[in-house]
Amino acid sequence: MKRAPLALCLAACLLAGGEAARAAPAPLIGIAMPTQSAQRWIQDGANMKRILESRGYRVDLQYAEDDVQAQVAQIEDMVTVNVRVLVIAPIDAESLTNVLDKAHAAGIPVISYDRLIRNSPWIEYYVTFDNYKVGVLQGGYIVDKLGLKGGTGPFNIEIFAGSPDDNNAGYFFRGAMSQLKPYMANRKLIVRSGQTDFEKVAILRWDGATAQKRMDDILSSRYTDAPVDVVLSPYDGISLGIISALKSGGYGRPGKKMPLVTGQDAELASVKSILAGEQTQTVFKDTRVLARRAADMVDAVIALRRAEVNDTTTYENGVKIVPSYLCDPINVDVSNYKAVLLDSGYYTEAQLSR
Amino acid sequence: MGPIGRMIKSNVRQYGMVIALGLIMVLFQVLTGGIMFKPMNVTNLVLQYSYVLILAIGMLLCIVTGNIDLSVGSVAAFIGAVSAVMMINLGFPVPLTIVLALAIGAAVGSFHGFFIAFQRMPAFIVTLAGMLIFRGLTMVILKGQTKAPFDKSFQSIAAGFLPGDGLRFRGLNLVALAAGILGFAIVAAAVLYSRRAKAKHRLEEVPLWADALRILALGGVVLFLTFEFAGYNGLPLVLLILVALVLLYSYVTKRTIAGRHVYAMGGNEKAARLSGVKTERVLFWVYVNMGVLAALAGLLVAGRLNAASPKAGTNFELDAIAACFIGGASASGGIGSVVGTIVGGFVMAVLNNGMSIMGVSVDWQQTIKGLVLLLAVWFDVLTKRKPLIR
Numbered sequence: 001m002k003r004a005p006l007a008l009c010l011a012a013c014l015l016a017g018g019e020a021a022r023a024a025p026a027p028l029i030g031i032a033m034p035t036q037s038a039q040r041w042i043q044d045g046a047n048m049k050r051i052l053e054s055r056g057y058r059v060d061l062q063y064a065e066d067d068v069q070a071q072v073a074q075i076e077d078m079v080t081v082n083v084r085v086l087v088i089a090p091i092d093a094e095s096l097t098n099v100l101d102k103a104h105a106a107g108i109p110v111i112s113y114d115r116l117i118r119n120s121p122w123i124e125y126y127v128t129f130d131n132y133k134v135g136v137l138q139g140g141y142i143v144d145k146l147g148l149k150g151g152t153g154p155f156n157i158e159i160f161a162g163s164p165d166d167n168n169a170g171y172f173f174r175g176a177m178s179q180l181k182p183y184m185a186n187r188k189l190i191v192r193s194g195q196t197d198f199e200k201v202a203i204l205r206w207d208g209a210t211a212q213k214r215m216d217d218i219l220s221s222r223y224t225d226a227p228v229d230v231v232l233s234p235y236d237g238i239s240l241g242i243i244s245a246l247k248s249g250g251y252g253r254p255g256k257k258m259p260l261v262t263g264q265d266a267e268l269a270s271v272k273s274i275l276a277g278e279q280t281q282t283v284f285k286d287t288r289v290l291a292r293r294a295a296d297m298v299d300a301v302i303a304l305r306r307a308e309v310n311d312t313t314t315y316e317n318g319v320k321i322v323p324s325y326l327c328d329p330i331n332v333d334v335s336n337y338k339a340v341l342l343d344s345g346y347y348t349e350a351q352l353s354r
Numbered sequence: 355m356g357p358i359g360r361m362i363k364s365n366v367r368q369y370g371m372v373i374a375l376g377l378i379m380v381l382f383q384v385l386t387g388g389i390m391f392k393p394m395n396v397t398n399l400v401l402q403y404s405y406v407l408i409l410a411i412g413m414l415l416c417i418v419t420g421n422i423d424l425s426v427g428s429v430a431a432f433i434g435a436v437s438a439v440m441m442i443n444l445g446f447p448v449p450l451t452i453v454l455a456l457a458i459g460a461a462v463g464s465f466h467g468f469f470i471a472f473q474r475m476p477a478f479i480v481t482l483a484g485m486l487i488f489r490g491l492t493m494v495i496l497k498g499q500t501k502a503p504f505d506k507s508f509q510s511i512a513a514g515f516l517p518g519d520g521l522r523f524r525g526l527n528l529v530a531l532a533a534g535i536l537g538f539a540i541v542a543a544a545v546l547y548s549r550r551a552k553a554k555h556r557l558e559e560v561p562l563w564a565d566a567l568r569i570l571a572l573g574g575v576v577l578f579l580t581f582e583f584a585g586y587n588g589l590p591l592v593l594l595i596l597v598a599l600v601l602l603y604s605y606v607t608k609r610t611i612a613g614r615h616v617y618a619m620g621g622n623e624k625a626a627r628l629s630g631v632k633t634e635r636v637l638f639w640v641y642v643n644m645g646v647l648a649a650l651a652g653l654l655v656a657g658r659l660n661a662a663s664p665k666a667g668t669n670f671e672l673d674a675i676a677a678c679f680i681g682g683a684s685a686s687g688g689i690g691s692v693v694g695t696i697v698g699g700f701v702m703a704v705l706n707n708g709m710s711i712m713g714v715s716v717d718w719q720q721t722i723k724g725l726v727l728l729l730a731v732w733f734d735v736l737t738k739r740k741p742l743i744r
């Protein structure tokens with residue numbers, strides 16, 4: 001039999017895994033994360049694993065590469081091995097209803113992480129950043145920096161939003177627009193492309209290259225006779241594409257000032273871009289804080305006490321209002337990056353200079 | 355039927371697609387209120403879609419052999435990631451990085467080629483595996499991060515222009531204009547040369563006015579395009595790369611033994627093998643070639659975005675495959691041309707660009723592109739169903 005060695009090896013691997021599981025009796029926590037193709041989820045997962053393990057738990061951390069079916073299968077497997085608590089950052093917030101019924105039937109409590117799981121009554125807690133506030137910070141930064149409250153203007157602005165299939169993208173967009181709308185109404189902010197609807201400005205999969213193309217096209221069609229002054233971008237990866245388009249459109253050279261460009265997540269590449277005077281702002285969400293809050297909730301659920309929450313009214317998931325803890329996002333630009341990113345140990349000086 | 359009728363009939367597919375491309379461009383010129391043909395937009399079109407065209411050239415060879423390569427998007431992302439690590443983390447100079455990246459591309463291609471050609475595994479399976487492997491390795495290398503920024507010289511390969519922008523005449527870039535006139539002369543010379551060659555071999559001639567028309571049409575397009583580039587920043591560097599590749603691969607596929615072997619193999623593998631074509635070797639090199647071109651595309655994509663991102667290259671393979679089929683390649687192998695593929699690529703590019711300017715939302719963009727692909731291939735099937743007199 002040609003296949004025997006492979007089969008043997010597989011069996012051996014399985015046995016070895018089973019052995020290890022039996023040797024350690026500490027409660028097992030299942031963590032289901034969306035993807036490893038964004039820095040933040042890798043950090044989220046790693047932070048939570050580290051914190052939970054330091055508190056004496058074992059951790060089963062899995063990524064599903066943005067494939068909904070794969071995530072459902074992973075959660076089913078976690079239910080099968082009987083984890084004590086599930087912490088889930090859903091890929092598709094709507095599609096976990098059935099698998100969470102199974103989790104509930106097996107007596108496993110669920111914590112929804114960063115993105116709210118919808119249409120399931122079995123969510124104990126929700127921990128997230130205040131996503132609406134992220135948008136408010138981005139929009140508010142534009143209003144402050146341009147001095148719109150003092151009656152300056154008009155300025156030309158273009159608007160970008162996140163992926164249309166991500167629940168959070170809408171919160172960011174609405175938050176930012178809540179700040180900008182009044183000035184668009186009195187024509188202090190002018191969108192020359194006329195594209196202001198979420199569907200038209202959304203960038204599928206938060207892809208920088210797609211954003212670059214859109215910005216290219218807008219520049220060549222609407223800004224040949226006047227410069228663009230501001231670009232609202234919801235996320236650093238998108239900002240990166242926008243800035244590349246602006247640069248090939250001649251911005252950032254003498255006589256053609258780089259517009260104000262916002263962002264989110266304080267990704268390394270974008271912090272470097274801020275230091276180089278290209279991107280203007282980003283919103284920092286300290287995922288270490290989020291991971292610690294999630295770990296606190298795990299502790300509380302296992303000890304059968306109530307976890308600390310600060311919002312019990314806003315986050316309705318279609319079935320119930322989920323008690324939530326909202327962490328605070330922070331504005332970062334060249335004036336405060338040292339205090340926020342370096343002093344907190346999120347990045348080191350060496351990382352930024354390389 | 356006269357010689358002109360025969361010329362048109364035997365090229366109906368090619369001409370049909372060129373005419374369709376022209377019509378689509380004019381349509382968007384009207385719909386976008388004159389923005390389509392603005393110099394800046396024509397320049398953007400080339401910068402935005404050069405990578406698809408480069409991939410499509412390699413993909414064409416795979417398709418002509420009757421196979422496919424699904425891994426090109428992942429390989430492009432992988433090469434972008436590797437070159438980012440080499441330049442940003444290891445501090446390699448740009449030229450060295452480019453050479454190494456292309457070499458790695460060749461290695462990836464020979465990895466695929468080994469299994470497809472020598473182990474006789476279906477290309478679909480091998481490159482599907484490659485798609486997963488190299489997307490995975492991209493994530494391993496980047497750890498979810500976007501790596502940026504790159505050296506200026508690296509960015510300019512993908513986003514830069516020929517120097518000499520100071521030389522302008524009435525706001526037009528002289529270098530680009532000169533290139534346009536040179537291009538026109540080359541087109542004219544090529545048409546006249548092939549006319550002389552035909553006369554020498556006593557092949558049927560088309561009347562002189564038909565060839566004159568051909569020169570005017572082809573040369574006119576060249577002049578028009580260079581005029582457009584002259585009105586903006588001049589000739590994009592990536593355009594020169596693209597033109598060089600198109601000429602090289604047109605020549606290789608039409609005039610060299612190796613190129614004809616590819617077609618012979620795609621047309622009828624058994625017959626080709628019995629005629630002494632080393633089909634395994636041909637197939638192997640087709641995939642090595644694809645790997646190198648995918649690497650080149652990966653470098654250009656990273657350079658243009660000025661970042662290596664783990665999401666780069668998603669769906670590139672589909673764009674490249676669509677370009678080949680819209681451009682008249684046959685899924686059963688043996689048929690397809692480099693020029694046709696480029697035209698097919700531009701049909702997709704113009705659709706994307708035009709709809710994006712009009713602010714059509716992503717969902718409808720995808721729907722429309724899908725319909726165009728379907729219609730183009732349907733047209734192909736219909737024109738082939740009636741046997742042509744050759």
